[in-house]
Amino acid sequence: MRRNALGKLAALAVAFVLWLFVNAGKRETEVLQFPIEFRNTPEHSVLVTRERVDTVSVKLNGPGALLASLDGRRAPIIIDLSAIEIGQEMRLKIHDEMIRVPRGVRILDVEPARIPVHLEEIRHVTVPVRLTRTGEPADGYKIDTVRLVPSSVVVTGPASTVEGLQMVETEPLDLNGVTAALQRPVALVRGEHLLSVTPERVLAQIAVEPIRITRELKRVAIDVRNTDHPFQLRPPHVNLTVRGPARGVQSLELGPGSVYVDAAPLGVGEHSVEPAVVLPAGIELVKRDPASVSLEILDKKGGARR
Numbered sequence: 001m002r003r004n005a006l007g008k009l010a011a012l013a014v015a016f017v018l019w020l021f022v023n024a025g026k027r028e029t030e031v032l033q034f035p036i037e038f039r040n041t042p043e044h045s046v047l048v049t050r051e052r053v054d055t056v057s058v059k060l061n062g063p064g065a066l067l068a069s070l071d072g073r074r075a076p077i078i079i080d081l082s083a084i085e086i087g088q089e090m091r092l093k094i095h096d097e098m099i100r101v102p103r104g105v106r107i108l109d110v111e112p113a114r115i116p117v118h119l120e121e122i123r124h125v126t127v128p129v130r131l132t133r134t135g136e137p138a139d140g141y142k143i144d145t146v147r148l149v150p151s152s153v154v155v156t157g158p159a160s161t162v163e164g165l166q167m168v169e170t171e172p173l174d175l176n177g178v179t180a181a182l183q184r185p186v187a188l189v190r191g192e193h194l195l196s197v198t199p200e201r202v203l204a205q206i207a208v209e210p211i212r213i214t215r216e217l218k219r220v221a222i223d224v225r226n227t228d229h230p231f232q233l234r235p236p237h238v239n240l241t242v243r244g245p246a247r248g249v250q251s252l253e254l255g256p257g258s259v260y261v262d263a264a265p266l267g268v269g270e271h272s273v274e275p276a277v278v279l280p281a282g283i284e285l286v287k288r289d290p291a292s293v294s295l296e297i298l299d300k301k302g303g304a305r306r
Contacts, residue, residue: 028064029108031057034074034099036115040082045119046195047081048158053115056094062105075100079115089118120158122195128152129188129202130167135176137208140247143175144207153202157194168197173204181207210245214286215252217242222275222293223257226264230298233261238275238290244283252283261295270296 033055038047056077060067077098084090091114096107129148137143148170155162170186185201217240224231238259242249258278266273274292277285 026064027061028067029059029061030067031059032067032070032074034058035076036079037076038079038081038117040080042081042084042086042119044122045086046122046158048118048120048160048193049116051116053112056115057111058099058107059109059111060101060105061108062102066102066105069102070105079117081117081119084117084119086119086121089116091116120160122156123159123162124154124156125162125165126152126154127165128167130169131186131204132169132172132189133175134172135174137175137178140211140245141179141208142211144209146207147205149203149205150199151202153188154198155191155194156196156198157191161191161193165191170202170204173206175206178206178208181205210247212243213246213249214241214243215249216240217252217254220254220259221256223260224295225257225260225262227266227297229263229268229300231263232294232296232298234294234296235290238288238293240277240285241287241289242279242283243286244280248280248283252280254279261293263295263297266295266297268297268299270294 035055036053041047060070077094079092093114094110094112096110099107099110101107129151131146131148133146153168155165155168168191169189171189173184173186183206184204186204187201188197188199190197190200219237220240221237222233224233240254240259242252259275260278261273261275271294272292273295275288277288279285
């Protein structure tokens with residue numbers, strides 16, 4: 001019995017010392033940040049606020065030891081949304097009993113004292129996708145067509161956000177220096193207030209083609225083949241208009257014999273003929289000026305037969 005009494009006295013003494021340490025210590029004033037946690041959001045609704053409040057500043061007064069114990073162990077302030085109507089805009093007051101602090105600590109002030117709350121109905125809307133691209137194809141090439149698969153997606157979010165949404169953009173796709181068609185999956189950019197975008201990626205199909213230009217080649221000499229007769233060619237040259245990929249056309253130089261007349265099937269006399277033109281693959285002849293020339297084949301004695 002005596003031992004039990006001594007034990008109880010010792011426990012009381014320790015408790016009293018702790019009480020003195022906590023309550024009789026120097027009182028301090030400190031401002032601490034408490035997190036806000038929203039709970040029980042009504043079904044098919046989402047919290048939308050222009051001025052989102054995630055924490056509040058709470059001015060506390062109490063023993064330094066108790067205030068120090070709050071560091072890293074601050075319970076969130078719970079905001080219950082179950083009774084809030086969709087479409088209703090309110091400012092809910094933070095009451096002292098919503099802030100959990102140790103006994104012996106007093107709450108002096110809360111800033112902000114009211115939390116803005118606005119619930120909106122969740123909507124689903126289908127909108128087109130637009131590709132965001134950076135860079136340019138290599139010199140001499142251009143983007144021909146851009147195709148996105150799928151070309152539209154379903155966005156989910158607050159009614160005020162999705163109803164005015166015109167499109168969803170992709171993350172930037174770098175096309176710098178491309179010379180051929182390519183296919184790439186690209187992620188979609190989800191707006192700040194959107195809850196989801198379905199699907200989250202689309203396939204970008206990019207068709208690239210050479211830039212085609214037209215060029216005129218002046219006074220290109222005409223060669224006459226397959227004859228050992230003397231001849232007269234009037235005019236002895238033509239102007240050519242060609243079209244094709246910019247690189248090939250800009251660097252095109254026609255060598256001797258690229259424009260010619262085949263005299264093999266022709267006898268002595270004067271003939272109107274269309275010169276043949278040999279061009280590199282991918283380059284086409286648009287115009288030959290003149291379209292035909294006069295080739296007079298002479299007999300070997302130096303004159304044409306009459």
